[in-house]
Amino acid sequence: MKRQFLMGNEAVALGALHAGxxxxxxxxxxxxxxxxxVFNRLGGKAEWAPNExxxxxxxxxxxFAGVRAFTTMKHVGLNVAADVLFTAAYSGVxxxxxxxVADDPGLASxxxxxxxxxxxxxxxxxxxEPSDSQEAYDFTRLAFEISERWKIPVIIKLTTRICHSGTxxxxxxxxxxxxxxxxxxxxxxxxxxxxxxxxxxxxLRKKLAEIAEWNETEGPNQKISGxxxxxxxxxxxxxxxxxxxxxxxxVFKIGMSYPLPVRQMLDFAATVKRAVVIEENxxxxxxxxxxxxxxIESAPEMYRFxxxxxxxxxxxxxxxxTPEAVPPRGKPxxxxxxxxxxxxxxxxxxxxxxxxxxxxCYTLAAxxxxxxxxxxxxxxxxxxxxxxxxxxxxxEEAKRVxxxxxxxxxxxxxxxxxxxxxxxxxxxxHVLLILxxxxxxxxxxxxxxxxxxxxxxxxxxQLDYETVVRAMNVPNIGVFDPVRQPGEFEKALAEALEKxxxxxxxxxxxxxxxxxxxxxxxxxTEG
Amino acid sequence: MSDKVTSIKxxxxxxxxxxxxxxxxxxxxxxxxxxxxxxxxHGMSQRGGSICSDVxxxxxxxxxxxxxxxxxxxxxxxxxxxPLYEADCSPGTVILKPAAxxxxxxxxxxxxxIAMLGLLSRHLDIPVEVWLNVxxxxxxxxxxxxxESAFELGRKx
Ligand SMILES: Cc1ncc(C[n+]2csc(CCOP(=O)(O)OP(=O)(O)O)c2C)c(N)n1
Ligand code: SF4
Numbered sequence: 111m112k113r114q115f116l117m118g119n120e121a122v123a124l125g126a127l128h129a130g131x132x133x134x135x136x137x138x139x140x141x142x143x144x145x146x147x148v149f150n151r152l153g154g155k156a157e158w159a160p161n162e163x164x165x166x167x168x169x170x171x172x173x174f175a176g177v178r179a180f181t182t183m184k185h186v187g188l189n190v191a192a193d194v195l196f197t198a199a200y201s202g203v204x205x206x207x208x209x210x211v212a213d214d215p216g217l218a219s220x221x222x223x224x225x226x227x228x229x230x231x232x233x234x235x236x237x238x239e240p241s242d243s244q245e246a247y248d249f250t251r252l253a254f255e256i257s258e259r260w261k262i263p264v265i266i267k268l269t270t271r272i273c274h275s276g277t278x279x280x281x282x283x284x285x286x287x288x289x290x291x292x293x294x295x296x297x298x299x300x301x302x303x304x305x306x307x308x309x310x311x312x313x314l315r316k317k318l319a320e321i322a323e324w325n326e327t328e329g330p331n332q333k334i335s336g337x338x339x340x341x342x343x344x345x346x347x348x349x350x351x352x353x354x355x356x357x358x359x360x361v362f363k364i365g366m367s368y369p370l371p372v373r374q375m376l377d378f379a380a381t382v383k384r385a386v387v388i389e390e391n392x393x394x395x396x397x398x399x400x401x402x403x404x405x406i407e408s409a410p411e412m413y414r415f416x417x418x419x420x421x422x423x424x425x426x427x428x429x430x431x432t433p434e435a436v437p438p439r440g441k442p443x444x445x446x447x448x449x450x451x452x453x454x455x456x457x458x459x460x461x462x463x464x465x466x467x468x469x470x471c472y473t474l475a476a477x478x479x480x481x482x483x484x485x486x487x488x489x490x491x492x493x494x495x496x497x498x499x500x501x502x503x504x505x506e507e508a509k510r511v512x513x514x515x516x517x518x519x520x521x522x523x524x525x526x527x528x529x530x531x532x533x534x535x536x537x538x539x540h541v542l543l544i545l546x547x548x549x550x551x552x553x554x555x556x557x558x559x560x561x562x563x564x565x566x567x568x569x570x571x572q573l574d575y576e577t578v579v580r581a582m583n584v585p586n587i588g589v590f591d592p593v594r595q596p597g598e599f600e601k602a603l604a605e606a607l608e609k610x611x612x613x614x615x616x617x618x619x620x621x622x623x624x625x626x627x628x629x630x631x632x633x634x635t636e637g
Numbered sequence: 638m639s640d641k642v643t644s645i646k647x648x649x650x651x652x653x654x655x656x657x658x659x660x661x662x663x664x665x666x667x668x669x670x671x672x673x674x675x676x677x678x679h680g681m682s683q684r685g686g687s688i689c690s691d692v693x694x695x696x697x698x699x700x701x702x703x704x705x706x707x708x709x710x711x712x713x714x715x716x717x718x719x720p721l722y723e724a725d726c727s728p729g730t731v732i733l734k735p736a737a738x739x740x741x742x743x744x745x746x747x748x749x750x751i752a753m754l755g756l757l758s759r760h761l762d763i764p765v766e767v768w769l770n771v772x773x774x775x776x777x778x779x780x781x782x783x784x785e786s787a788f789e790l791g792r793k794x
Binding site for chain 2: 115140141218219242271274275276277278347350351353354355419420421435437438439440441442443444445446471474554
């Protein structure tokens with residue numbers, strides 16, 4: 111096939127298409143968000159689920175029907191979907207199930223730097239790590255094959271640099287004659303009660319032992335012979351930096367990093383005078399090789415923070431752990447001029463509110479000049495954290511606490527928080543603002559169950575926030591357009607802060623970029 | 638083809654068309670048969686914050702990010718962004734600034750990114766037809782003439 115120039119995310123989508131994936135389900139999250147849009151544009155069946163757990167469950171269901179499925183998310187999304195992952199590893203799959211998970215070393219747009227390889231170990235599922243778009247394509251195809259062959263979920267670990275770098279890809283012929291979906295009753299495999307899960311755990315460990323053996327002999331790992339003085343064991347995009355930083359070194363590129371090809375790694379380390387493990391994030395491979403008795407060097411602690419690049423690899427190889435120059439800070443991102451969130455936070459600031467915030471564009475309100483958000487941890491936390499504060503703070507302070515959550519985040523993980531609010535009511539009541547801008551703005555204006563449109567922007571059922579809030583028996587509900595009715599909105603907020611009751615205010619005004627984008631092709635996050 | 642890798646960094650603020658111009662650049666080199674890599678930043682940094690993208694081409698390119706000191710061209714869409722990238726530059730780095738484009742002759746200010754590509758194109762040994770073909774395919778038909786004249790303006794500046 112002809113060569114193409116593809117971003118990592120596009121290469122993954124093409125790989126999934128060529129692997130004949132019957133459905134992809136995910137929840138947006140930079141840097142993974144473009145995969146499903148591209149898959150849809152290429153003709154694949156793709157959906158945005160309310161959150162990553164539901165997405166993974168949908169994909170698992172598809173795989174129980176004997177066909178190939180995948181789910182996409184950013185690294186923290188796997189925290190939400192982890193419950194599915196751990197037990198799907200036991201149940202196994204009938205068709206194939208691939209988790210596409212994008213890490214963010216360097217925190218380009220995330221709240222932490224967690225390393226997905228740790229999940230592979232904890233759950234006991236194979237994990238592959240591409241180093242460019244070609245491998246993103248190849249490893250996606252391979253992940254479906256491994257998943258189907260061993261009936262086990264497989265993780266593809268991407269990183270921001272892989273997702274959002276373009277490199278050349280030569281695709282292969284699509285898979286043909288894949289099985290058709292049908293349901294095969296198999297209660298001991300599909301129903302994970304203790305009596306079924308005990309043998310399932312044994313089956314899982316047996317599969318992993320076989321895959322480990324396969325990875326030693328046929329795995330997607332590559333040795334490049336070079337100097338006998340220096341050998342580098344490396345995975346992911348760091349491989350590219352290594353080849354440039356040290357063109358003469360011998361290199362062992364690990365493509366499948368769980369289960370690791372430990373014997374091969376030990377052999378490689380033993381053939382060179384100096385063996386160095388270079389990897390982004392946690393010292394995961396270095397620890398594993400050492401635990402197996404290998405004599406290797408690894409990067410000093412300072413290099414587990416942030417991305418690697420050619421310069422940092424050179425420093426590691428030169429044993430340089432002197433402080434690195436701090437790069438000058440650019441202009442920070444801000445809310446767009448005219449963003450409806452601005453009005454809301456100006457009002458919250460005027461009322462000296464303690465704002466338990468959440469994640470989305472509106473988190474930018476925590477930065478100067480607004481500085482009007484006091485907490486932000488993970489999606490949905492605005493509710494629980496705000497309620498916790500209300501429960502224990504002295505009355506006068508408690509009454510100033512407001513929880514603020516975006517519409518997509520509310521559907522993702524605010525519904526259960528709202529149930530908590532309605533159930534364990536603090537003595538001063540509570541106030542929740544749902545910022546309904548009719549899109550998932552921060553990650554590039556994706557649809558969600560509250561927008562009334564599907565992933566491809568075609569019409570869909572629309573979640574009605576007012577009815578949901580009413581169904582939870584919250585006594586005070588209001589709906590305001592912050593731009594058209596700032597006065598009324600402010601008055602309602604002031605009244606709510608006075609009452610010792612529960613109030614939910616729905617602040618409804620579409621994101622200006624989503625309005626501009628409507629009618630424009632999906633998947634363009636061009637700015 | 639020599640083994641030399643050419644490295645370009647485009648820098649501006651979110652909304653100035655940094656991503657569009659890197660997409661065009663990478664496509665031009667791709668069509669010329671080079672190995673090409675580009676690295677860009679999406680997400681939060683697009684809300685008007687500082688943003689930059691790297692494009693590298695040659696016979697074989699490894700890292701998608703331009704290593705410190707290996708930058709051949711720094712293309713700035715706004716002068717005040719220079720200090721952020723000063724450390725990437727070496728004495729050999731060619732720095733292209735928007736001041737080179739006569740604002741009076743730029744029909745639409747939003748086409749500055751394309752004008753800067755025109756300016757950069759003068760330093761690269763690639764036939765002008767290749768640039769124009771890629772521009773034509775990458776930009777919307779509506780308003781294309783403005784972009785083409787911006788490119789020509791940059792090329793003559
Ligand atoms: C578990 C998890 N999944 C995904 C993300 C990425 N993410 C953060 S907030 C958000 C949604 C933002 O949408 P919304 O709440 O509607 O706010 P808006 O940006 O539209 O203001 C997404 C997708 C994340 N941080 N954590
Ligand atoms: S993208 Fe939309 S929600 Fe985000 S800052 Fe801009 S206008 Fe506001």
